Amino acid sequence: MDTDAPVTLQTCLSESQLRGQIPVTPRAFKAILQSLIEFLQSRSLAATLWLKLPKEEAWWEDIRQYCQQLAEPRVYLLGLEPSWPTAPDRSELPYQTIALRKDDLKGEYLCLAIADNFACGLLAFRRTQAPGEASRRNLSLVCFASPGALQSIGQGLQSLLHHSPAGQALLTQNAGGLATELASSAALIDDFLSWQLRAQNELRATLAEARKADSDLVPSSKPGDSIDRAFLDAAGQELRTPLTTIKTALTLLNSPNLKPPQRQRYLDMIRRECDRQSALVTSAIELLQVQTAAPPQLQPLQLGEIVPGVVSTYQPLARERSITLAYTIAANLPPAAGVEPWLRQILINLINNGIRFTANGGSVRVTAAQSGDRIALAVEDTGTGIGSADLPRVFDAFFRRLPVEGLEGIGLGLTMAQQLLQQMGGVIQIKSSPGRGSRFTAMLLAYSE
Template sequence: MTSVVTSEISLYELVAGSTSAPLAMQISPVTFKSLMSSLIDLVVDQDQPASVWAKLPKGDAWQTEFDRYLDHIPPQQQVFCFKNQRDESIEESASLESFSRATTPIVLPLDSILRREYFFIVWSNQFCGLLVGHRARAVQQSDTPIDEDPPEKKQALMAYLVIDPEIVRNAIAVLQPLASRPEPLPEFDHLNPALTNQLLAKHIQRQEDLWQRATTHRRQAETANLLQLQNEELLSTIRLKDEFLHTVGQELRTPLTNMKTALTLLNSPSLKPPQKQRYMELLVRECDRQSSLITSLLDLVSLDQMAEHTTIQALSVADVVPGVVSTYQPLAEEKGVRLAYTIPEGLPAIACLPTWLKQIVINLLHNGIKFTPRGGQVWVRAKQQGEYIQLEFRDTGIGIAQSEVPKIFDRFYRVRQSFDEETSGAGLGLTIVQKLLLHCGGSITVKSRVGEGSVFNVLLPIYRGHQES
């Protein structure tokens, strides 16, 4: 038989108003359930007759824990289970079917103060305990049971855990009239200290288990996040490689198409000598472009592989720059461009490989000469700047528009202000320079004005010993 009662009694306030009331705790529903489970463990292990009064949140986790207690007690033991009237009728509730064999269900009306409280009370001849909790006043207006809230929104409970026999007896005394068949409580002999210690030990162990599981879940979540980031990086790398291969295909096809066109036209019987000479020059130029593109691609692909297995060395810029300038001197003279360099004595060594510095200087000098018209100048100056050696590559060439400066280090990008179609290259030189500087801890900046020239400032770190890429 199910009884429906009206009550204005608050167990929480009853405990709070007691002269020997313990300190109130603000705890999560998870901690409340953990404390309840510790009480259940103690009662099950004690294997003594006990009266239990319970009002728990809805949910399978709470019901499963309560069923664990019911499975270990004899049918005649007193168990009173309180439910809110709005939750569901006792007769129709599948979750309460298990109560019929060992419990007395009690339905609380909608206006009962107890409907906003949860409790678990145990009374035996050697131990008693009361766990009661209710929501803080700030969330009293919510009708959602704590177990129905999402985990991140579960509200904290204000709770008491009491083992004082007088307080526990008073709490049961106010609940007994609500039961249709209240029975006398088992005679309380004395409070067994060993059981109190056991309750504390069980709760500490349970909290430790919860902490260990939470730690494991957190590590699993961190691992999952890391794997997701790695997966996104791999997908991004694959996309970049696909885009790179697509661009490479287009860049390789262009000179081949031009060469095929020139070869077709050279077979024309009506071709005049000047036209034939122009097509032959086109073939040579496109072959050079194709060769330059393939060489640059191989250099670019091999950079990352080389950097992984390379140890940075101490290097003097005076051992590299003069040799490269001398190599490009004939080309500069042929174009009518003045080429020079200035390297002060006593500059500290830089942290870079000789082949890397040589390639950096070659690409920047080549660009300077290529985009500087006859009568112009290109020069290289070195100086110390703090913890770096600065190499300044300055030219009086055609310059670069400000809108194009951020793009010049992109793969296959070519400036539009070209005064001679022979100046068109692979578009990878500056990309290679930037990657080489990245590997050795350096940097490059650009200043340029159209019609006035450009200045490329390269910063290379001073060697400090035992530096690796």
């Protein structure tokens, strides 16, 4: 590396290491940074921190709490001047400043944590925006934990230290851990990946609540416009947040010291997350197609011919968990008005939902009967039930409750059922209470000539 040229950590990483970058907003980067710090804190890992972050106070709150919990942490601030009004108070956050030249780390943010048996880092840098891309998503993020990437970043930081008197002193003192072999135990990396997945699920829930609050406060200028924009924003976040963990696992697969059991765990995790993302993309596209479809031509549908076939398809899944899945069709039931593939999809989503939230040994029952001028198609389960606070949100896109035995869905099944019903002139009703199960009733139009 040319010692006179500006130091940028992005250029220290190889093409394969940079392949794991994902576009993020500053808010998403801050959330992932917070997750890393909370992981260190929860595991009582006394890490040396190398930091270059925005100067605003909000970026430093979690780091301060972490440093207050641990005895005499080592924190190196790259280019942060203590004279800044919002700079961390040295009495609260003991740190050492490493001066930067004008263009060193320009447009880059870093958090590198080095502890015993664990090393991990986040590097974000400004990126060129694609045409039509939202201006707020102007960072690329690389989460690195593989020995190769850690070594590349460590070498870049050592080059940076040569240009600072404080940095030169550090170079004679093992450079704050940079001169040691940066590697993590497989158990801690597994733990961190699982932690990140949980944190991303919590972030999705928080964003969903924020989006709902925004849509309640800001009315749409055109019917449906705000719903579509909110849905697309939510779908984009759903697709991006797991990618950090997936791409981190991919970089770890390159480690020559990785044992076969750890390698298989990473491969299984990547495969599982990719399958989930694939299902999400398919469902999101289908939902958007339904939302923008022209009013359908309704046909007479005999529920006595449709319900048994759908139920029999899902009985093997129910039997695996000793769940009784059965149906009852009222005699002489008149035909419902609808679109057969749509009605099948509604029933599939409701049965799936019932099985997912019912414990082993419970039951899910499908019934169809006439109710006034409507046909009531109901799916009732003996599952966990829904609290009053969650009832208004169950049809929101990407809203999730905690399922039984970790059988998490993608959060679009009930949304799709509601949208399909509305397109066919129907509505869906819920009766539920915690611990006593739920009953979802699709109220369909009765067919008339």
